[in-house]
Amino acid sequence: xxxxxxxxxxxxxxxxxxxxxFRDLVAAEWVKIxxxxxxxxxxxxxxxxxxxxxxxSARHVSFPPGAANSFNPxxxxxxxxxxxxxxVLAATFGAxxxxxxxxxxxxxxxxxxVPARGRVVAAKALVVAVCAAxxxxxxxxxxxPIAGSELAGKLTGLGPTGPGVPIxxxxxxxxxxxxxxxxxxxxxxVRHPAGAVTAAWSALLFVPxxxxxxxxxxxxxxxxxxxxxxxxxxxxxxxxxxPAPLAPAPVAWLLFAAWPMISVAVTVWVVRRRDV
Amino acid sequence: xxxxxxxxxxxxxxxxxxxxxxxxxxxEWLKLWPxxxxxxxxxxxxxxxxxxxxxxxxxxxxxxxxxLVPMLAAGLLGAHTVVTEHATGLxxxxxxxxxxxxxxxxxxxxxxxxxxxxxxLVLAYADIGIPRPATAGAVTPRxxxxxxxxxxxxxxxxxxxxxxxxxxxxxxxxVCAVLGALPLFLQPKQxxxxxxxxxxxxxxxxxxxxxxxxxxxxxxxxxxxxAWAVAAFLITFVVLDRRDV
Amino acid sequence: xxxxxxxAPGMYAGYAAGPMAWGEVTSAGRRGExxxxxxxAPVIETNELTKRFKNVTAVDGLTFxxxxxxxxxxxGPNGSGKxxxxxxxxxxxxxxxxxxxxxxxxxxxxxxxxxxxxxLLDAGDVHKGRSAHTHLMALARSNGxxxxxxxxxxxxVGLSAVARRRVGGYSLGMRQRLGIATALxxxxxVLIFDEPINGLDPEGIRWARELFRQLAAEGRTxxxxxxxxxxxxxxxxxxxxxxxxxxxxxxxLATFADRAPKPAAATVPAVPTVAPGALEAAFMSLxxxxxxxxxxxxx
Numbered sequence: 098x099x100x101x102x103x104x105x106x107x108x109x110x111x112x113x114x115x116x117x118x119f120r121d122l123v124a125a126e127w128v129k130i131x132x133x134x135x136x137x138x139x140x141x142x143x144x145x146x147x148x149x150x151x152x153x154s155a156r157h158v159s160f161p162p163g164a165a166n167s168f169n170p171x172x173x174x175x176x177x178x179x180x181x182x183x184x185v186l187a188a189t190f191g192a193x194x195x196x197x198x199x200x201x202x203x204x205x206x207x208x209x210x211v212p213a214r215g216r217v218v219a220a221k222a223l224v225v226a227v228c229a230a231x232x233x234x235x236x237x238x239x240x241x242p243i244a245g246s247e248l249a250g251k252l253t254g255l256g257p258t259g260p261g262v263p264i265x266x267x268x269x270x271x272x273x274x275x276x277x278x279x280x281x282x283x284x285x286x287v288r289h290p291a292g293a294v295t296a297a298w299s300a301l302l303f304v305p306x307x308x309x310x311x312x313x314x315x316x317x318x319x320x321x322x323x324x325x326x327x328x329x330x331x332x333x334x335x336x337x338x339x340p341a342p343l344a345p346a347p348v349a350w351l352l353f354a355a356w357p358m359i360s361v362a363v364t365v366w367v368v369r370r371r372d373v
Numbered sequence: 374x375x376x377x378x379x380x381x382x383x384x385x386x387x388x389x390x391x392x393x394x395x396x397x398x399x400x401e402w403l404k405l406w407p408x409x410x411x412x413x414x415x416x417x418x419x420x421x422x423x424x425x426x427x428x429x430x431x432x433x434x435x436x437x438x439x440x441l442v443p444m445l446a447a448g449l450l451g452a453h454t455v456v457t458e459h460a461t462g463l464x465x466x467x468x469x470x471x472x473x474x475x476x477x478x479x480x481x482x483x484x485x486x487x488x489x490x491x492x493x494l495v496l497a498y499a500d501i502g503i504p505r506p507a508t509a510g511a512v513t514p515r516x517x518x519x520x521x522x523x524x525x526x527x528x529x530x531x532x533x534x535x536x537x538x539x540x541x542x543x544x545x546x547x548v549c550a551v552l553g554a555l556p557l558f559l560q561p562k563q564x565x566x567x568x569x570x571x572x573x574x575x576x577x578x579x580x581x582x583x584x585x586x587x588x589x590x591x592x593x594x595x596x597x598x599x600a601w602a603v604a605a606f607l608i609t610f611v612v613l614d615r616r617d618v
Numbered sequence: 619x620x621x622x623x624x625x626a627p628g629m630y631a632g633y634a635a636g637p638m639a640w641g642e643v644t645s646a647g648r649r650g651e652x653x654x655x656x657x658x659a660p661v662i663e664t665n666e667l668t669k670r671f672k673n674v675t676a677v678d679g680l681t682f683x684x685x686x687x688x689x690x691x692x693x694g695p696n697g698s699g700k701x702x703x704x705x706x707x708x709x710x711x712x713x714x715x716x717x718x719x720x721x722x723x724x725x726x727x728x729x730x731x732x733x734x735x736x737x738l739l740d741a742g743d744v745h746k747g748r749s750a751h752t753h754l755m756a757l758a759r760s761n762g763x764x765x766x767x768x769x770x771x772x773x774x775v776g777l778s779a780v781a782r783r784r785v786g787g788y789s790l791g792m793r794q795r796l797g798i799a800t801a802l803x804x805x806x807x808v809l810i811f812d813e814p815i816n817g818l819d820p821e822g823i824r825w826a827r828e829l830f831r832q833l834a835a836e837g838r839t840x841x842x843x844x845x846x847x848x849x850x851x852x853x854x855x856x857x858x859x860x861x862x863x864x865x866x867x868x869x870x871l872a873t874f875a876d877r878a879p880k881p882a883a884a885t886v887p888a889v890p891t892v893a894p895g896a897l898e899a900a901f902m903s904l905x906x907x908x909x910x911x912x913x914x915x916x917x
Contacts, residue, residue: 116729118762125760132752133745135543178558185554193542200541202743203753205710206800209737210757212709212726217760290542291456292410295449298549303445306557307425307438372711 117211122220130194130224139190140232143183144239150179151240155247170252174240175265175333181324183236184276185301187229191280192293194225195364199288204373214369218285222278222361229277233270241266265331268353272327275356276301279323282360285367320344326353397471397480404454405484411453418446419492423499435500435516435583440523441553443496444576447489447524448548451531454481455609459539474614482529482606489524496520515591519582519598526575526602527552533605536612552576575601660686660807660839662707666716669702676702678863679716684841686807689834691854691871692843693901695909699863700843701739704812708737720808732761732804738797738811746786750777750796753785758803767803775799776825790817798826808839815849827853847898859901861908875900 130136155173198204211217241262245255254260283300284293301323308319319325320342328334329343330350344352406412425439458464471477497520501512534547556576571577572589578597581589589597662684669677677699684690694700705711707718709726717724720735728734744753754768772778775795785793794817801809811830815823830853834840844850850857850871857874859867867874875892878900 115733117760121762122760125756125758128752128756128759129745129748132748132756134747182554182558189542189546197542197745201745202740203745205739205743206757207760208710208731209708209735209739210732211729211760212731213729216729291449291545294542294545295445295549298546298553299445302549302557303441303553307441373705 117213117216119216119220122211122216123223126221126224130228136190136228139186143186143232144235147179147183147236148239148243150176151244152247155244158248158251160251168252169332170248170254170259171261171265171331171333173248174237174244174255175269175331177324177328177333180269180272180327181302184272184324185298187232187273187276188280188283188297188301189294190229191225191277192284192297193290194221195281195284196288196290196293200290208373215365218365218368219361222281222364225277225281226274229273230270233273234266237266237269261332265333268327268331271353272323275323275353278357278360282363285364316342321352323356394476394480397476398484401454401480401484405450405488411450415446415450415492418442419495422496426500427503435520443492444523444527444552445549447492447527448531448552449545450489451485451528452535452544452548454485455532455535456539456541456544460541475610478610478613482532482609485528485532486525489528490521493521493524516583519579522598523575523579526598529602529605529609530575533608536609573597660721662718662720662808662839662841664703664707664716664718667703667706667713667718668715669706669711670714676863677706680860680865682858682865682868684839684858685856686839687834687837688855689830689840689842689853690856690858691850692841692858693850694860695905698861698908700860701812703860704739704810704843707810708735730761732757732763732806734806735808735810736801736804736806738801738814740812741790741793741797741816744785744793744796746784748785749782750785751781753796754799754803757800761804763804771799771802774802791819791822794818795822809833809841811842813844814842815844815846823849847901851892851897859904861905866904866908877904879903
């Protein structure tokens with residue numbers, strides 16, 4: 098049954114070389130994330146966790162009279178322990194968004210639908226970053242008033258226009274963005290969900306902990322980890338007799354910008370290179 | 374017509390109804406190591422732990438943060454025995470081969486306990502072999518016993534998490550959170566209840582036994598570790614026995 | 619549900635109706651234009667296509683062309699390199715040597731794929747936590763295809779009643795239908811199916827067969843890989859057979875069936891149809907040397 102009289106549809110579709118519109122790719126990635134339930138639960142948990150952490154860290158604080166001014170109020174809502182966990186959860190989200198597609202095989206359908214792999218990765222990175230930034234802002238929005246009310250009467254300066262507060266809020270949102278993009282790179286390298294999650298937790302939680310606790314003697318590396326950079330930028334280092342060394346602010350901002358760029362570049366390169 | 378008539382082989386007299394325990398252990402041991410990254414990761418953990426311990430500037434044996442790596446590895450190994458079977462559907466084949474779920478769980482737990490205890494012993498001796506200043510003190514048998522016990526406790530906790538959460542990625546998250554993140558976030562503080570809660574974590578109980586840090590008494594520390602192990606085993610046992618697969 | 623499966627005579631002719639039927643499918647404002655007949659040819663060509671994994675040569679110097687307007691069957695024993703070949707055609711694997719072109723271009727060089735090639739590689743390539751509707755919407759959105767088209771395609775494959783349910787709860791046949799729906803989503807001129815009727819019930823198999831023939835009748839290129847010889851007899855017009863990674867045959871159905879060792883007293887059929895079982899016999903004799911995984915003989 099050989100016929101070369103093709104229908105209108107077929108003819109119009111032959112030889113299409115459209116570039117995929119970026120906003121179509123972004124919309125598709127958003128549909129994929131929206132269609133699953135766990136990202137919602139993860140986001141809700143993050144906000145609740147940060148609220149709880151702010152409340153518990155600000156609760157039993159007492160200052161000697163007259164010395165309140167030398168204490169930095171930002172360390173309560175932006176507690177670095179609590180935000181380490183948030184960074185790790187953001188990295189888990191990023192890692193699973195890539196590793197989940199590989200393990201379920203959906204990546205094949207995605208790349209047949211859009212062979213331009215780099216653009217797909219870019220769209221995915223954008224959606225993941227925006228989600229992480231929104232969660233970061235929500236967490237700050239929850240933590241600041243709660244810490245402020247617990248500290249009422251002892252310390253002030255946690256309102257939206259307090260000293261250093263806008264920078265801290267922005268830096269915190271950026272911390273989650275960076276962590277999620279690092280997670281994506283890990284997910285692209287380790288294409289197995291459980292392995293990617295473990296690698297993400299190790300890279301963002303356990304390795305910095307090992308470096309920071311002095312068990313491994315590499316102070317320069319310790320300063321370059323995302324959470325440490327965030328601490329340097331938002332000036333939220335807790336008082337302690339031996340504060341961990343932090344990078345100076347301009348260097349910290351530079352590294353803060355370098356992490357996501359390197360992560361996305363690695364993700365794109367790995368995804369394009371490997372067979373699916 | 375010389376049709377071949379099929380003749381069933383006669384049932385051997387020694388055919389058993391119940392699987393022998395030794396017959397069950399071998400397949401569980403074999404299933405532990407593939408895929409290749411399980412064995413490779415375990416070897417990497419041993420090497421990494423030794424390297425970290427060697428470069429640890431703290432002058433004590435069995436310094437706690439460096440042992441986070443073997444703890445996690447043991448937990449993930451334990452989780453691996455349960456969760457990969459769930460995720461791949463292999464559990465159905467296994468349960469058809471061995472319908473007695475209780476024995477299966479007991480054997481899996483036994484294999485994990487054996488492997489992780491051996492891992493702990495190897496790491497303990499590696500740590501002892503590293504020269505330390507005299508202030509570190511002599512190594513007591515109690516410390517070595519604590520290291521040997523740490524692996525099984527973490528492995529059993531990993532099994533329990535995997536039995537409850539049957540999904541690969543969520544199990545990995547859960548094991549990392551329970552064994553690794555909880556100790557970091559619940560550090561012993563001045564507050565009474567936070568202090569007690571954090572001491573109840575296996576990380577701090579073990580630290581008490583292995584490096585004399587903290588204020589717990591030794592029997593309480595041992596009791597905590599034992600309680601974690603028993604509770605984790607019971608959870609695995611009951612959940613795998615009851616749930617539909 | 620049965621009525622949704624039956625292919626009405628004019629069901630796919632609706633696609634040819636011009637801009638109205640195109641309403642859902644837009645590509646940056648492009649609408650369907652009337653065809654220039656006879657000089658468009660959406661062919662799949664491979665040229666010395668080779669793929670080596672370490673020391674295993676999965677595909678070795680494959681050269682063939684798949685023409686439009688007919689159903690071409692892609693046959694071969696297990697492990698002969700069929701899936702690898704299809705993956706290379708779709709740009710998922712990089713060939714070690716040689717090339718695979720669709721319409722003269724490498725598939726991977728273009729921006730969007732759904733409107734050029736519809737493919738079903740593995741029915742399991744879905745995320746089990748999502749619903750069929752969400753799965754198709756995500757793919758459709760990436761190519762600028764709208765919601766109405768997704769619903770239309772779900773109706774055609776008979777999944778609209780269960781479209782909002784988790785794919786993880788689907789039976790194998792339902793997942794196959796979802797895969798076929800994915801391939802139809804962009805209304806493409808080239809269609810590639812890898813084992814499409816695995817797990818379908820007899821009604822579904824008949825529906826799929828009529829679907830493939832209808833798609834070919836509209837001038838599309840239909841490339842179907844399958845193991846079921848009895849189905850190939852009724853569906854395919856042309857066969858490409860590979861074994862051990864090498865091309866073994868590239869000929870029409872009737873010519874291929876003639877290879878079958880004939881029984882002693884063969885009657886010459888009045889019409890050029892294939893004798894029942896001839897295709898299977900021909901396939902077995904041709905690929906006898908290249909079967910990798912042979913089940914043992916029972917004692």
